[in-house]
Amino acid sequence: MTTAVDVLVVGAGPTGLTLALQAHDHGARVRIVERRPEAFRPSRALIMHPRTLEVLRPLGVTDALLEQADTAPKATLHLGSRAVEASLADLALPDTAFPHLSLVRQTDVERVLAQALADRGVAVERGTELVAVRDDGYGARAVLRTPKGPEVIRCLFVGGCDGPASTTRACAGIGWHGRPYTEEVVLADLDLSGTPGGSGAQLFAGRRGLLFLFPLGEQATWRLLATRASHGGPGPDFGQPGPPVPRSELQHLLGDAGLDARIERLAWSARVPLQFRLARRFRRGRLFLAGDAAHNYSPATGQGMNAGVQDAVNLGWKLGFAASRPHDSTGGRDAEVLLDSYDGERRPAACRRLFLTHTAFWAEASTGPTPSWLRAAAAARAAPLVPVILQRRRLVAEGVRVISQLRVNYRRSPLSVEETPHLHGAPRPGDRLPDATVGVGGPPQRLHALLARPGVHLLLQRDAAPPPHEVLGPHVTALRVANSPGRGLVAVRPDGHVGFRCGKVDAAGLSGWLSLICATGQPPGRPRPPDDAG
Structure with missing residues (x-):
């Protein structure tokens, strides 16, 4: 032992x-x-x-x-005979440092x-x-x-x-x-004769599935990712690369996607069963x-x-x-x-x-009649509308919020506590704390940058009473936000979600929440006082 x-x-x-x-x-x-x-x-x-x-x-x-x-990153969407350029940078996400x-x-x-x-x-x-x-x-x-x-x-x-x-x-x-999918993914690193039209990643929508080409190959120029009906038979664990895919099959996938390019060199390939x-x-x-x-x-x-x-x-x-x-x-x-x-x-x-x-x-990826028609026919007919949709930056940004879990909240968690008086205008307990520009003395700073260290963070409004030192601990940092008028307090968990909110500094309520979270006051250590604005 x-x-x-x-x-x-x-x-x-x-x-x-x-x-x-x-x-x-x-x-x-x-x-x-x-x-x-x-x-x-x-x-x-x-x-x-x-x-x-x-x-x-x-x-x-x-x-x-x-x-x-x-x-x-940039991507080119190939929808039938039309190619649409899309940018995935500088999205309309003002509340994150990574838009x-x-x-x-x-x-x-x-x-x-x-x-x-x-x-x-x-x-x-x-x-x-x-x-x-x-x-x-x-x-x-x-x-x-x-x-x-x-x-x-x-x-x-x-x-x-x-x-x-x-x-x-x-x-x-x-x-x-759960269950296995009837479709699988094909992966490969390869060099192609000529460069596919457009810049950055390439996406081709076809009746039999999607085909992606990313300029991120580890052993060749392009990483290919394609979906297709599963060939079945013995294979590796689900999600793990298995047997190689013959070069002729990969060339056939490129042709089905409408890509007029030849495989010059195939570094490796694998079929990946999914579930x-x-x-x-x-x-x-x-x-x-x-x-x-x-x-x-x-x-x-x-x-x-x-x-x-x-x-x-x-x-x-x-x-x-x-x-x-x-x-x-x-x-x-x-x-x-x-x-x-x-x-x-x-x-x-x-x-x-x-x-x-x-x-x-x-x-x-489904080879059923409805999704096959959506990819091969409907997507091509709707291609002229795609640039209009992409120009609606807030709509695109909302999609990214959902996909990236920026909308995830834990409001029903026992760690999400609201005390009275209620603090209005701040994120609810359980919600992700959005990034913002704040004043803490000196030039304005971004909130997430100030909280970019482990532990629990207490955000005090401008006129809030300082929390008693006995409720703090070695993993708790207090910060006074000078440009937020009021007497309230928001406590932020180490994963960036709000855990506690109150319209005043309630020592008993805050102490109870911190005891649940990190047993503050029990381990040895010197609490850090609030960083007050100048």
Whole structure:
């Protein structure tokens, strides 16, 4: 039996790496294991949403990610004989620092996150597989298969980020409901004779499905992604690249899409079987599921990596705070409420995403008569209207809000508390805190930049009384907003959602909420006073 840790993270994809970072930065001792000896190749995810960048910002990795990303992506939509240019940058999203979709390879995301963990002294243990795990009531006992032989460890919590075939989920006995799709995805990196008309990514709508070409190939110029009816037969795990696709079939896919280009070089290819599934629950005792271990979608709207990262950010701070909570009866009850809130908040959001991705995938990939007609005939006839729609920036931005989870709220969560007197004009408890320009002394600054560090943040209005020091703690920062008149208070969770709101600084109400969230006042540490405006 090896030395105990607080959180064992199983799986070192974007979800697992983010969970390890978030838990570590909120006080947990973390260990992260990955059964693959090397980082997974090729990238499956290529798009990062605005909300994902927001929740990663306090972990100090956003700048490095943006250096690897195309933050002003362009796309050409080929609808019949008409080509329509679209820009995915500078969307009408004034309440975020990232008003764009970002094209970035999953491998680059993993490299940045793994380096951030290494900088904190946490190494990804590759070639180490979870064999079995169980909750014994006081913690979890995990059996690992390592390059040096079997190992048994104890930990407080296990974060299962180990994909659709999750060992964590199987050991927890959590149901896995859904079914396979009758369509599959084809992936390939290839060089083409000539460049497809238009700039940036290319999308071709055809009767048999969609075909994308992204200038993000890892071993060639273009990454091809196409949908088609599944060929069936033996294959890999769902969502995992499997057998290669013959060059002739890839050339046929290009021809069906109306693309007059020849494959000059094929670096690699794979067929990927797909499914839509949802875990019956995201928590059983000390065992938690996140990312593809908790929900599996089609690639439509680019939810996989983004949803997993946002799961991890929601869960990580809760595990970190729960690990440092005192073990008396009050601390135990509050910890259960805190930990249960993960399933209560993220599973309903996952259900809504499942409906969204299933509907979008039906439209873009189903070979039924209605979606085939919509892609091949209706889309071509509606092509002249597309530029008009794209010029309506607010309409496009609203679509991005929904896709990227900027609209997700946790209003029904037990962590969302409204005290009297009500504070009007501020986001409701459970809502995402929008970005804004604020005054805190000196030049105006952006609110999200001021909150871009781990922990809980208390936003005091201009005339609010300072919160008593005894309700603060080492993970709580108070900030006075000089350009917000009033005596109220908003408390912001580490994942950027409002947790507490009141029209005055109610010491008892605030203390109760903070005790539920992070047991403030229990761990040692010097509270930080409010940063008052000059």
